[in-house]
Amino acid sequence: xxxxxxxxxxxxxxxxxxxxxxxxxxxxxxxxxxxxxxxxxxxxxxxxxxxxxxxxxxxxxxxxxxxxxxxxxxxxxxxxxxxxxxxxxxxxxxxxxxxxxxxxxxxxxxxxxxxxxxxxxxxxxxxxxxxxxxxxxxxxxxxxxxxxxxxxxxxxxxxxxxxxxxxxxxxxxxxxxxxxxxxxxxxxxxxxxxxxxxxxxxxxxxxxxxxxxxxxxxxxxxxxxxxxxxxxxxxxxxxxxxxxxxxxxxxxx
Amino acid sequence: xxxxxxxxxxxxxxxxxxxxxxxxxxxxxxxxxxxxxxxxxxxxxxxxxxxxxxxxxxxxxxxxxxxxxxxxxxxxxxxxxxxxxxxxxxxxxxxxxxxxxxxxxxxxxxxxxxxxxxxxxxxxxxxxxxxxxxxxxxxxxxxxxxxxxxxxxxxxxxxxxxxxxxxxxxxxxxxxxxxxxxxxxxxxxxxxxxxxxxxxxxxxxxxxxxxxxxxxxxxxxxxxxxxxxxxxxxxxxxxxxxxxxxxxx
Numbered sequence: 001x002x003x004x005x006x007x008x009x010x011x012x013x014x015x016x017x018x019x020x021x022x023x024x025x026x027x028x029x030x031x032x033x034x035x036x037x038x039x040x041x042x043x044x045x046x047x048x049x050x051x052x053x054x055x056x057x058x059x060x061x062x063x064x065x066x067x068x069x070x071x072x073x074x075x076x077x078x079x080x081x082x083x084x085x086x087x088x089x090x091x092x093x094x095x096x097x098x099x100x101x102x103x104x105x106x107x108x109x110x111x112x113x114x115x116x117x118x119x120x121x122x123x124x125x126x127x128x129x130x131x132x133x134x135x136x137x138x139x140x141x142x143x144x145x146x147x148x149x150x151x152x153x154x155x156x157x158x159x160x161x162x163x164x165x166x167x168x169x170x171x172x173x174x175x176x177x178x179x180x181x182x183x184x185x186x187x188x189x190x191x192x193x194x195x196x197x198x199x200x201x202x203x204x205x206x207x208x209x210x211x212x213x214x215x216x217x218x219x220x221x222x223x224x225x226x227x228x229x230x231x232x233x234x235x236x237x238x239x240x241x242x243x244x245x246x247x248x249x250x251x252x253x
Numbered sequence: 254x255x256x257x258x259x260x261x262x263x264x265x266x267x268x269x270x271x272x273x274x275x276x277x278x279x280x281x282x283x284x285x286x287x288x289x290x291x292x293x294x295x296x297x298x299x300x301x302x303x304x305x306x307x308x309x310x311x312x313x314x315x316x317x318x319x320x321x322x323x324x325x326x327x328x329x330x331x332x333x334x335x336x337x338x339x340x341x342x343x344x345x346x347x348x349x350x351x352x353x354x355x356x357x358x359x360x361x362x363x364x365x366x367x368x369x370x371x372x373x374x375x376x377x378x379x380x381x382x383x384x385x386x387x388x389x390x391x392x393x394x395x396x397x398x399x400x401x402x403x404x405x406x407x408x409x410x411x412x413x414x415x416x417x418x419x420x421x422x423x424x425x426x427x428x429x430x431x432x433x434x435x436x437x438x439x440x441x442x443x444x445x446x447x448x449x450x451x452x453x454x455x456x457x458x459x460x461x462x463x464x465x466x467x468x469x470x471x472x473x474x475x476x477x478x479x480x481x482x483x484x485x486x487x488x489x490x491x492x493x494x495x496x497x498x499x500x501x502x
Contacts, residue, residue: 001269001272003276004269004272004275004276005276007277007280008276008280011280011282014280014283015283018283041284042366042381042434043381043432045277045281045433046432069370072397073339091398170395171375171397173371173397174371174372225283226283229282232464232467233276233280239272239471239475242475243268243272243475247265247478247482251489
């Protein structure tokens with residue numbers, strides 16, 4: 001009976017964690033290129049060692065109890081009219097330089113020119129393409145093939161400053177989310193580089209941004225389900241508690 | 254004379270196990286492809302005849318503290334509701350009797366949870382990162398942008414890169430719950446012909462835990478427990494009074 005109490009308590013915890021993740025998703029509905037997160041808790045109710053000793057399931061590489069996953073489905077692309085906004089249509093990520101020589105990958109293409117002239121991600125990290133916008137340059141534009149142009153001071157025609165390439169992963173779901181719309185990859189992950197529009201990638205959508213891929217109705221439905229499952233689990237806790245009380249009171253006097 | 258204690262105790266153990274099954278089902282109500290546990294009801298006859306056999310031997314009283322696994326746990330194979338996710342590696346099976354198979358190289362687990370993804374080596378894995386069984390062993394895919402046809406063929410940019418192998422347990426009734434949504438078939442499994450497989454891509458099957466069934470079972474088991482504990486109490490009282498009266502004589 002204590003078992004039932006603990007299991008139902010874990011059930012309550014699971015729903016609470018799902019609610020946390022759902023709240024995070026809902027809060028990021030308006031975040032550029034946010035990817036819906038979910039948790040995998042299939043291992044949460046396992047008791048070590050697993051059923052039948054030798055049959056222990058994946059005991060050597062048992063995954064942690066709670067795994068955060070994200071849904072790599074693309075979000076809708078909408079026009080913003082801002083010249084430094086780009087959206088990646090189709091597969092691929094823009095590479096960003098992180099501190100410590102690490103590379104981050106992002107689909108949030110709301111770019112900016114930093115005060116030192118470097119073209120940077122909205123979080124302030126410079127792009128790996130290392131594009132410097134000279135002082136006095138105007139009309140900085142990103143073209144659909146990923147090249148960045150600007151009209152330099154005293155010139156009439158635009159000059160190409162650099163080229164943004166896309167990093168394409170065979171399995172984007174193996175990436176790890178580290179906040180600010182930036183993902184990181186394990187060192188040995190397979191990736192290919194391509195100019196937008198080549199090697200199976202699509203051209204960049206210029207002056208546009210990718211929305212989050214969160215579907216409000218689906219989140220609402222799972223919110224309702226979560227609440228009901230929470231209720232069911234709390235009922236089980238109550239009944240288990242009642243039964244324990246009953247057996248404790250079985251001997252009167 | 255202690256028979257009544259033992260019979261009541263068996264009933265108490267029974268309701269305790271039913272409570273455990275309900276709590277597992279409730280906790281896993283949001284686990285993809287979970288099959289709810291059922292405590293197979295033993296007939297009262299079989300419980301009693303077991304009691305007789307046990308009572309005949311001298312160790313009877315001690316072995317009556319029934320071990321939790323003595324009552325067989327069965328799984329309810331009713332299909333759960335399908336919901337569409339749009340992700341190509343989320344798979345559900347339309348036929349009730351077939352299952353996906355996951356393996357760690359030595360053992361095969363059956364599951365209806367088709368929430369598959371690629372691991373770091375590009376191998377298609379399911380729950381607990383166990384590789385999914387294909388027609389030719391592990392399925393190594395070049396990328397996650399694949400399409401899966403109804404017969405389980407996996408196509409990556411127009412090229413067939415593998416096919417899922419579905420299985421069916423030889424004896425459905427003997428299926429046992431292993432962990433999470435995984436099931437074990439002690440009677441063995443047989444492959445399903447590709448022409449009979451009905452895989453649906455972009456869809457997931459929910460857990461088949463049903464709140465109303467679980468609530469009903471909660472109500473009945475708590476009442477059963479209550480009445481049995483009353484039986485124990487009144488019998489205890491009766492014995493106490495008998496002993497008192499005998500003392501008065």
